[in-house]
Amino acid sequence: MATAASEFAQARLERRAMSEPFYITTAIAYPNGRPHIGHAYEAIAADVIARFQRAQGRDVRLVTGTDEHGLKMVQTARGQGRDTLEFADEMSGYFRQMCDELSISYDAFVRTTEDRHHQASIALWKAMEANGDLYLDRYEGWYSVRDEAFYDEKELIEGEGGVKLSPQNTPVEWTVEESWFFRLSRYAEPLLKLYADNPDFIRPESRRNEIVRFVEGGLKDLSVSRTSFDWGVPVPGSPGHVMYVWVDALTTYMTGVGFPDDRASYDRFWPADLHLIGKDIVRFHAVYWPAFLMSARLPLPKSLFGHGFLLARGEKMSKSLGNVVDPMELARTYGVDSLRYFLMREVSFGQDGSYSDEAIVTRCNAELANSFGNLAQRTFSMIVKNLDGVVPAAGEAPDDAALLARVAEAAAEAKSRFGDYDFSVGLDAWMAAVFAANAYVDAQAPWALRKTDPDRMAQVLGTLAAAVEQLAVVVEPVVPNAIARLQAYVEEGRAAGRLAAPTPIFPRLELVDTPE
Incomplete structure (x- = not known):
């Protein structure tokens, strides 16, 4: 016999099934270090959107998680004398803890080291392969370990002493290895048509303009596997190769809705209504990701929004300047709601802001x-x-x-x-x-x-x-x-029948020096 609680739960599920779905994701955080204020800012913004859409009666799914593969994780773990998975377990835990402490109402927290995610990545790879968009060749070019990204010579900038740096001011190194390539060059025109037909696919407009100019400049085929390390999703049928970290990281968005096995969830929520990301990774989401999905014959996300950076007193955060603050310390000091309110109120969304x-x-x-x-x-x-x-x-x-x-x-x-x-x-x-x-x-x-x-x-x-x-x-x-x-x-x-004496819902805050 059904209980009142079970009947209520069933009625709630039925209401959700009747309501219009809304699927939002954060970027999938790279956990080679603990969360910083930028991670907190993005998670809070995504949660505000999710809660707002729920209040409009939408059946919302909010997915976040950690992107744990790639050479950078291997090098960081090795530098600490630790096993890579053990290190990833610990660091991913800090990001989940951040979400929990900041009242992020996520529906799924996906780790790229999970088997379900490996299966999703392999399914996407096979679909791209079946379309003839993957081929084996030799890669020679500039690679940034910190960005997990390949850069063309013309994109590099000169640092002190003539050292070559990426557009993000990160070190690059000349890399030579056998690699699988994705025929990205095939998708320049389809991508430009996508942007033209869907002006709100990339927001804000300044980010859209940057991407349009980048694609109009021509696209080269993209190296999508590595053989110099084995910490990643194995390439099916190609021993010694693991997938380029961005292939597997982007696939997380579909893992979070059950791809490829949970058809009911996938069919209900995919494609995503919004990918919320930082402005520094718009290219991966606005160029590579839709091209992968076009190749795999899968629906494209409806939109992505590249938000700005948070600066500490107007300066970019760095350990050398001593201005890096743990966002959870800020939340514990001033309150979760106060931090959430400040970040949403103070910063014009899409632009850089200061705190x-x-x-x-x-x-x-x-x-x-x-x-x-x-x-x-x-x-x-x-x-x-x-x-x-x-x-x-x-x-x-x-x-x-x-x-x-x-x-x-x-x-x-x-x-x-x-x-x-x-x-x-x-x-x-x-x-x-x-x-x-x-x-x-x-x-x-x-x-x-x-x-x-x-x-x-x-x-x-x-x-x-x-x-x-x-x-x-x-x-x-x-x-x-x-x-x-x-x-x-x-x-x-x-x-x-009567109110009790109220207590203040927003007590006054006192300034405290937060620890670094």
Whole structure:
């Protein structure tokens, strides 16, 4: 006999099956070091999008994970005198921990060392091979171990002492070995047609323009296997070869929805609606990945977004400058929701942004603690003190209607902006409504109405309670933990017939020197 809990779970699954799917991925992090603030920024942004889409009724799947193959992992592990898999196990664990501590609501965390992922990569390889796009030859060229990327001579820049560097300022070395090649040159025209027919395939526009110019300059066939090490997915039928790390890393996006064996999941969620990535790896996602999928006769992702970098006080982070900060230390010091809010509010998404402890404290105290947090605290405290905790209905006077209309307008604007990944502007609209609600409190002065017009006081407090609840819904994707506490407080109060005394949802922050 089915229990109430099992019936509820079944009903939830049925609702999800009826709703429109939305599939989003982060980049698959390379765990040769611990997570940095850039990893946290991307994961938080992806989670905000996922939570927002769930709130619109979409059946969302958010996939993240770690890309653990490649020479860089081998060299890092060897440098520490460790087994590569043991090292990968530990480092991947830090990325999963980061996601958990930052309230990232991922549906799957995929490791490229998993057997299911090996099977997905082999299936993609065989499909490209069947299309005649793979051939064996000899590779001679410049390779960056740090980027796990091949570069043409014309792309290199000259460093100090005439040392050749990649466009990312990483060392390159001349590599010669037997390799399987992918006929990337065959796909220049199809890719340019893809970009022309789908202007939003690559966003923002500046990234799209860079990729169009790159492809228009001509594409050379791509080396897609290595024989100088064996830490990777074995190339089927070619002993001694492992797949180029980017072939296997990109395939993670399909592993995360069950490719090739779980047809129900794959058919429901693929192609991805959005690949969220850093601007430094747009080429791999906008050129190589769609070309691989075209070759394999598989559907292409709908869009990708190359976000900017986070700078520490305007400077690029580096150990030598002593400005590298563990994002989880920031979250533990200032709170997960505060860090999430700051990053989404402060940085215009798609552009580079800067952060500092002082900026986090200033922004979050002004907007979360002093503005929205204080609004909620004052509203519910007055209801408890003056109305025995019973939440009244919203008023119907012109001022009441004007405030609720202002909040509704802000909600609509934030919804539009969030849907377009314009988080800072969406939160600006939200803050404008929060300021309007605080101005309404000051203008209506419910503490004075308590003596002169108690009925009007109740209408004002009911209007404020409605405004707070609506504002909470708008900002929930960004600060989910605080809003969950606020909503639970209100729901429990309504169920009990009266609210308990509230506690601040956004306590004021104090500046702390975070450890390096």
